[in-house]
Amino acid sequence: MNAIPQYRKLYEILRKHILTGIYEEGSLLPSENELCTIHGITRPTVRQALDSLVKDGLILKKQGKGSIVRKPPQNIGILSIAGTASAIGVRYLRTDMLKKPELRGWPESFAFELTELEKESGCIYLERLRYVDNLPVFYDINHLPNINLPRFTSRSLENKSLFEELRKNYQIQILGGEQQLKAINPDSHVKKILKLKSEKPVLYIERKLITNKEGFNIYSTIYFNSEKHTISGIF
Amino acid sequence: MNAIPQYRKLYEILRKHILTGIYEEGSLLPSENELCTIHGITRPTVRQALDSLVKDGLILKKQGKGSIVRKPPQNIGILSIAGTASAIGVRYLRTDMLKKPELRGWPESFAFELTELEKESGCIYLERLRYVDNLPVFYDINHLPNINLPRFTSRSLENKSLFEELRKNYQIQILGGEQQLKAINPDSHVKKILKLKSEKPVLYIERKLITNKEGFNIYSTIYFNSEKHTISGIF
DNA sequence: GAGTGGTCTAGACCACGCA
């Protein structure tokens, strides 16, 4: 069997076509049966691919009608699995690497429990600041276990999707995750980084991303300036 | 065909058993093949039910091992589809009806676009305050279109799940939805209701819930006190 | 009535975890 399942391949194809505008907003995708014959697969497989697109909010299914293409979210779809850059569309996003990836020990207190393997391996630490429409919006602090990531600390990740890099170079995929959200008043450090003027609160998010490698999870702390943008999600 | 699909029935059964503790945390659910024979259905159908449980975060699947029962989330899983009361487990939650359901016009400005049918029908308005561990945590303002809801304004919804009532009495189910999150400083009204002392920010959420009735969506505005609790989600 | 998505059956082979 191929490494990449059929439904995943179809998902990637359709996703790309929607994001690049080949299928316009409001138009209909080919019907499920058409997709079957086009790609030489059966309906349950097609449906599995479409389910993922629904979950991403890229299509809307109507019984008796078809799969309607939705406008890719204009605000930041951090709640979707694909990660920041691909969710918002790379064109909107600029990334500054505030702290380049470096080896470290794990912090003492952590929102999520670590596995033994993770604890023993130490972690790679990196900080980024992400801009939307040239405004600093996302400040994220990331902890990755130092497991089978040769030369990772020397890679340039400026303006690249961290997840894309992990997938391409290390065959690591994000399968899912969990997160916790709070509203907080930022400390002066965060305030400075996000260029917050007055007493504006920020969204504080702790995330754990589960990958296809057993015991390899990515932990992120995110400070989000929700003054001009919102975080959105579909469920 | 039955009104309630097989996979939905199995989902409800397993969900109930997990939440009531029949399956303990960390234990394994019966295997997919066992569930097939027990309930007289086939594997894709069983898997469809289990997919929903994974989405709710109630189980974790491991290839070669089985479906592991997870601890129901102790914090408020508002990001899951099932709604507040069922996500957190009814036992933790008390509800006060601040404003009983009443007929109204729609507000002029709204975070989501309304359908023509919704605009014409007017809306039912209600406000609730929900307690967790006897602390006011959730203040929600709800708008429902006034479509085929006889006697709804005279129903008592104290300490009941709004969604349960809609499902039982009007055959309305929540299929999914979208939401937007922000961190804001609450105004004095919200501050008073949530009994906030100092300058604590709150999570502000706009939600649109899509139902099985075409053109019938539920709109909620939520103020969430994230001082002692967090909002959590799985994706 | 024709076409769409929603649900379901009855099988199959594969990769993974564990004993």
Next chain:
DNA sequence: GCGTGGTCTAGACCACTCT
């Protein structure tokens, strides 16, 4: 080696939408 979940096939009937 065996049972688990992951993927997939090749059909079927149903409810819904549109014409």
